[in-house]
Amino acid sequence: MTFWRDQRGNMSILFAAALSLAGVVGAISVDSAALFRESRMVQAAVDLAAITATADPDNAESLVRTVLRDAGFVEDPVVEVGHYGADPAKSPEMRFVRGRGPVNAVRVSYRQTGTLYFGANLMNPPEIAATGTAMVVPEVSFSIGSRLASFNGGLANAVLGTLLGTTVNFSLADYTALADARVETIGFLDGLAGSLGITAGTYDALLTHEVRAGTLVGALAKGVSGPARLALETLSRASAGSPVPLKKLLTLGRYGRMSVNGGGKGLGAQISALEILSAAAALADGQRQVWLGLGGSIPGVAALSLDLAVGEPAGGGGWFGIGPAGTVVRTAQVRLRIDAQIAGNLTLQNALIRLPLWLDLASSEAKVVSATCPNRAEPNGTAEIAVLPGVAILAVGKPSNAEMRDFGTPLPLAPVRILDATLLQVSASGHLSIAQTSPVPLAFSSADIGVARLKMAKVTTPVTSLAQGLVSGLNFDISILGLGLSLPSVINTALKTVVAPLGPPLDAILNSVLTTLGLGIGEADVRVYGVRCATPVLVG
Template structure:
C-alpha cells in the first residue's frame, strides 16, 4: 500500500496553478505593485515636508527664544541701572541701557532687521491678570525686541518671504511698601463705657443704639483682614475681583460696609470675641438710618495707585473701623450727638458732639514716592478725626451768689466806675435795690434823676466750645539696607485744642449752627454776666428832705414801682469771654522705627506702635484755662451787645471782679472731666497725643513681571 502512495511535488503543483491563472489576474497584480510605489513616493515627500516644517518650526522657536532672552536681559538691566524715560533726567535713559545690554552683552546688533524699543510704565497687579500701562514716570520698563528672519530655510530662499519675531518683556523692582495705622485709645470696653458708646455712636448715626458691653468689647478685641474685606466687598458689589481702586472709590452705604465686615468675619472662624463682634456689627447695621449718606472707603483707607496686592494684607481693628465709618457718615450729615452730662452745681447740661473732618485710619504705599513729596498725591499719611463739642450752660444757679455781691459797698464802687470810665453823671446807687435818696435842699418835692443800676445774668447762658483738631502722621523718609536693617521716619503732628467761652450765637440753636457748620473755628463774643447802666428814678413824696415812694420810668412812658419793669439803658457790662488755644497748634513729634530694635515688622504683620505725645498736661491745661477766665468791663452801645473793652478806672472795681471770677470759676472748672472723658472713652481720641503703628517691607532686585 505504501509503494502505491503517490505524492505530488509542491513546486510542480504551484506551477500548474499559476499556469491556470487568467491573463487579467496577472495584469491586476502588476498594477498593484505600481500603485504601492507611487504611494511610497508620496509618503516620502510628505515625510520630507514634515521634516522641513519641523526644522523651520524649531528654528523659529529657537529664534523666538533668542529674541525673548535679549528682551528679558535688556529689561532687567535697564531696571537694575534705574533707567528712566524722562528727557529732563539726562541721556542715560532706559532705552540706552536696554540697547547697550542687547548689543554688547547679547550680540543683538540693532539694524534694519533687528530693533529694540524700551518703554516706561506701570504694572497693574490688582486684577486677575497683570497688565502694563505706558507712563514716562513709571518705574517698570517694557522692552520690545524684533528680528526679521526667513520664513523658511527651503522655500524662503525661493520666494524670499520674511517673518518678524517679536518678544516683549516687562521688568521692575519690587517696590518697598510702608503702612501706617492710627490706633484707637479703646482697647477694651466694660459696662461703664458701653452706655456712653451707645449714646455717642447712636447720636452720630442719627438713631438709637443699644449694644451690650460684650458686643462693644468683642469689636474692640477683633481684627479683620483688609484684603479679605475688600475681596468680599467686591463680591457683594459685583465689582471685578482685584480691582481695589474701584472698590475704594465706590459709593457705599454705611449699612453695606458693616454687613460686609460681618460676612468677612464669619469666614474667619469662631470664638467668643468674634461671635460678639459679628452680633455687634449686625445690630449696628440694623439701626443705620435709611437716609444715611453714601461713603467711599478710600476716605478712610489711603492706598497709593498701583499698590501691590500684598500690601493690602493688613489688619484693621473692628471697633476702629466702626468708629471711622460712623464718623465719616456723621461728617457728611447734619446729625450730631447730644449727651447729658453731670456737672456739680449745674443742671441740664448737654454736651453736643459733631465730626467736622473724618479720620483716615490706614495708609499704604511706596515710601520712595512718599519721601519725594510727603504732602503730595503719593503721601502715606493717617489722621484722627476733627471733633467739635459744644455746651450751653445755664448759670441761673449762680444768680443768688452774684446778687449778693451787689450790696451797697459794691454798688457804690460800680457808680464811681461808671462815672469815671464813661464820663457819666449818675447819682450814687446801691445795685438795683435803692431804698432811699436824699433830695436836694429843702424843696418840698424831688426831681427825677439818673441812677446807676445793674442786671444780673440778663442772658443766663454761657456757651463753651472745645475744638479738637486732627492729629496727623506721615512718612517722610526710609532706608532699606537689607530686610533686617531698615528704618522708617514718621513725622507726627499732635492735635491742637482750642477753647472758646462766651457767646457763640443769639440762642442755643443759633450757636449750634455756628459751631457745627462753620468752615473755620468760631470766635466767642463776650457775654454779659452783669449789665451796668442807668435808670430814671423819681420819688412820689418828700418829708424833711427825704424822698420816698420811688418810681422808675418805663420804656414806653409812665412810671412803675418795680425797677425790673422799668427802662434800663445799658452803658457797660462785666463780660466773660475766652478764645484760647489750650494747645494753639499741633506739636511736631518725630518718630523713628528701626528693625534693629525689632520695631519695624513687614507689611502684613502686626504693626509696631509708638506714641507721640506733646509735652503738655492737657487736662491740667484745660482746667487752668477754664480757671483762668477773666471778667472784663465793656462799654455798650445797645441793650444786647457789649462793644469795646474798658481799660481805664478798672481799679475801682477790682475787688468786685475778683469775687465774680471766683464764682464763675467754680461753675466752669468741673466741665473738664466730662469733656475729656467723653472724647477719650467714647471716640477713642487722644488729646495732644497719637499712637501710630508702622510696617515696612523692603523692595527686591529687578524681576520679570510680564
C-alpha cells in the same frame, strides 16, 4: 594698448568687485547685528538679575550669579548693594551709593568678550558691558486716629449711634472685643463689594461709592468672629444708617488698581474692627451734628449739653492708607459746643451762670517720610512717620448751628454774657489754643510694626487739662447795677470759685467724646501695620 582699449567683459569685472564689496559689507552687518543682539541679551539678563537681587539684598550675590548663568553668561559679575535716592538734583550715576543704608537697591555690572563671526581674523573682538540698577519702593500701611484705650460706654454709644444714624447699645465688653478683633483690609473690601453686588472693577472704583453704615458694619462682621461678630451683626440689623464715603476711609495707592476679589489679600494690614467703626462714624453723613444732654450727671452743675459737628478731613485723604514716602492720612475735623449751667452763690445773688464754650479741633495728619524693606535682621521692615497734630482752640462763645457746620470759617472770639441778674451782669471771655507748627517724627521699628504698636505724637507744649486751663484763666467783665452788692474784686473771686470745679469734668467729657472718634487734643495716634517691597523697578 589693445588690452586697455578693449571694453568687453567690463560688467563682469564690475560685478565681481561689487560682489566682493557686498560680501565685506554683509560680513560687517552680520557681525554688527550679532554684537547688538548679544549686547541686548546681556543687558536684559543684567536687568533681570538686578531686579531679582533687589527682592533679597542679603543674598544678592548668589541670586545674580544664578540668573546670569541660567541665561548662559558665565563671567563673574560685580554686584553692589546700597541706597538709591531719586534726587533730580543729582546725575543718574550719582544717585546710587554703594554700602549706604537703608538698603533699597542693587547694581549689577557685567562684562564679556563679544562674538565675531566674520571679522575675528581681522580684528580683536570688542568687549560688551552692561550695568543694571534696580530698587524697591517700600510701601507702608498705616493709620491715624486709633485711640482705643478706654471708653465711657453710654457716651460712646450716644456719639456712635447718632453719627451712624442708628442705635448703639454696646457694653464695655463689646468695645473690648471690637478693639481686639482684627480685620484684613482687602478681605473687608471684598466682603463689602459682595454686599453691594459688585463682582468686577477695581478697588479704586469701589472706593468711589458711599455705603450705608448698616452695610459697612455687616461687611465688617463677616471678617471677625465671636462676641465682636455678634455685636456687629446686631448693629447692622438695627438700621440702614447714614452714608459713609469710602474714599475718606481708605487710601490704597497703587493697590487700588487691583481687581476686586482678585486675590490681593495679605497686604499686611490687620486693622481693629473698632478702629474702622470709629473712623466710619466720624465720616458718616458729611457734617452731621450731634446733641448730647448730660444734665445732672456732673456734681455741682445744674445742666450740661454738648453739640458735636464732624467734618471731612481737610484736603482729602483717608484715615487708613497704603503707599510709599509722601503718602498722607488725615483724621476728621471736629467742633464741639458746650453749654454749662451752674448755680451761683449768695454773693452772685444765687443767679444761674451759663457758661458757653466751643472747641475747634482741626485735622491731624500723618505722612510717610521713609521706610526700609523687611530683611533678615528686621523681618517687618521699619518706617518713619511725620505727624502733625491738629490745631485745637477752646474758647468762650456760642456759635450758631451754621457756624458750627462751616468748617472753612473760624469760630468767633467775643465776650459772652454768662450772668444776668437784677443788679448784676457779668460777661466772660477767654481762649486757649494748641498748635504744632513742625511735624513730630515717629520711628517704628520692626518689632513695633510686628504688633501694630500705637505711638502718639504730642505737641511740644504739654497739654494735660485744656478745659481746666481755660476756666481758671477766664476774664470777667462785671457790671454792678445797684448798691449793696459786694466789690467787683469779691464778685470776681466768687465767680472763679463757682466756675473752677467745672474744668476737670469738662476735660473728662471732651476726652471721652474725642476718644470715641479716635481723636485727642494736642495728640495724634499712629499705627504702622506693615511694610511691603513687592515690586522692584529698574532705575538705571
